[in-house]
Amino acid sequence: MDISEEILNLKSVTFSPADLAVYYAAGHSEPWRHASHLDLINEAILLAFNGGIQRVAAFLPPRYGKSHLISRYTPAWWLGLRPDARVVMTSFSHTRATDWSKDARDVLNTVGPKLFGVRTRLGTGKGKEDNWGVESFNESGEYVRREGGMLAGGIRTGISGVGADLLIVDDPIADWADAYSETFQRTNWDWWKGTATNRLEPGGVVLYIQTRWCQEDLAGKILSLAEDQPDQFPWLVIRFPEWAEVDEVTPVSIVGGANNVTKELIDWVDEKNAEKRFHRMKGDLLWPERWNLRAVKERKAKSCEGGELEWQAIHQQDPQPGSGLVFNPSFFQVVPTVPVDALRVRYWDLACTKGTGGDWTVGVAMSYSPEEQAFYIEDVIRGQWSPGEVEKNIALASQMDGYQVAIRVEEEGGASGKILIGVFARMLSDYDFAGRRAKGPKIGRWRRMVGAMERGNMYLVEGAWNQMFIRELTTLPGGKNDDQADAAAGAYAELIDMDRLSPHVEVV
Structure with a gap:
């Protein structure tokens, strides 16, 4: 049993979800695509894991690797290091959430015994992929059941009655029809206030990732409310437009929770914003190794068939005033x-x-x-x-x-x-x-x-x-x-x- 004491030292953990992705991919012919925007998200996850922040939101265009890092590798990594933690995974549909849960389970089952001394066990639910637990290797050389595990469910369904030490919300909006539906906006908001946040255990962490659609989408409402609540948890917000329209040197910011913002958090944000690896000048692409200039121009042309507001929201993560209306x-x-x-x-x-x-x-x-x-x-x-x-x-x-x-x-x-x-x-x-x-x-x-x-x-x-x-x-x-x-x-x-x-x- 090869279990690294350094990895299992939770007080000074440096092994990250991205490291797990590299390790897993190397043995499975699945190359992990390195990118600076994923580095920043990865470091924000480490900050949350070590207690530096409890609310993280990341907004990126589609197909930029955010879900693989947060919804596939992060749950496996989190449970490997904290096998008594409960992870709740949500997305716009139960099927999508279950797919990510299965991926996380497979990663942990494959590398968990060697890296963490942890493997998965089946849950008690009707499915084997949307509800599973973990067990760890003890000093007697036997696996014993731990309290942790993962539960997956669609937005507004499937997670009632379960506590969450880590709540992942991955793209809660499926398409334009949902994004602009006042009924869907209202039910999403009711789900967030009445179900999602009530699942959090003391010290529970929220990792929220989404492609923006309009100012009235769920992320917009959450952050708008946070700005008016100085006594609540602050949000660490990471925003990456696909194509830099101005010089961008501050991709990370703090929203809300003014009375609970620590000096350590401010220093962390200032440090990341000062690092040149996260800076882009006007005209720079977010991930040119994957999406080159020609590809991004094609994406912009396709997006602008539905109007400039669509490009600004989905690809630039900057929904404009009035973008909640289809016809201005x-x-x-x-x-x-x-x-x-x-x-x-x-x-x-x-x-x-x-x-x-x-x-x-x-x-x-x-x-x-x-x-x-x-x-x-x-x-x-x-x-x-x-x-x-x-x-x-x-x-x-x-x-x-x-x-x-x-x-x-x-x-x-x-x-x-x-x-x-x-x-x-x-x-x-x-x-x-x-x-x-x-x-x-x-x-x-x-x-x-x-x-x-x-x-x-x-x-x-x-x-x-x-x-x-x-x-x-x-x-x-x-x-x-x-x-x-x-x-x-x-x-x-x-x-x-x-x-x-x-x-x-x-x-x-």
Whole structure:
């Protein structure tokens, strides 16, 4: 049994999660990618392990190694050194949290006996990967059960009734739909206040890692509250933009808990910010060995299809004011006329709801001018109609638009959707008609249109419908109705496809 006394000396531990990653990877043909941003996170984990801070938050772009370090190697390392500790792992889904729990278990099982004299044992839960314990080698040469172990669960589920000496929150938000949903924001916040923080044992540590989405995401709310609570725990915040837009010499800061900030913590932060290895000058990339300039430019171009705010939040970790709204009021430019030479489509989002209180049937007429490289929302028709009235109004609108305007109707899933499209195809057989399946989450479809708005390439033609259209879109994603946004996004996607366009994005 090869157990290093130096490693097991908890008072002066220098062996780190990154060291464990290097050791494990060397024996398994899994090279550990070294990077200065991971070095800083690794040193912050050591600081927390030794009692220098109890709350650490790290914000990085996707695919920059943060989860491998914190969610895979840190739990194995923590339990190897403290086999009586309880580690709770959470993520946006139970499956994701369990995957990291399995990885941590496999690492500890593989190298734990040699490095720490510790191995895993199965938990009492229904799964073998989301709930497991540890046992250590005693002086008699036998493994004995210890109090520690790991429990994994999705956000808002799976961790009640269990204490946590280490709570890991790894990307609690899955996508744009969750990030901008007021309901999801509220339930996430309730989970954090009512479940997550109540699981912490005295002296418990929180390692929180996330890609930022908007100012109203869970991380934003946690840090905003911390700023107003001088008697609570301070947060050590590490922020790494993907592409330095200014000279960056202070990647780490302290947020909140002013009355509990120690001189040792201040000195540690000042020391790290003074180290040149963590400095970047304007234009420097975060991890050029993995993401070179060409790759980052491609990521920026792709991100900016959904608007500049998306790039600032997800890749730069700097969500801007208003980024919690999908459609900003400043996006809407009203013009009196539209170019004659343009591609045109009217896209219908159907509801078939008679009366008030439900969804609306909406038909958005949009055009694209190749000469001006601009989109024009020409007209919006909406109503809460019965199925018969829907057919009648679509037929009437088609006659008024003329044969030069393509007609598209969103096709719902299942046999009923195909049958309905067949009805319209027969009714509109003289027109350019087709059904269209919506692709991807609706908030993603909206944001592609937002990109054109932000670049000043989309206009509203003056009409009585303008005010209602703008009012509905600027309340999203929390507004009562989103039918006009869905229809407009469908029309935009159709025009892109009709002319095989790629939205123009200038990357500098």
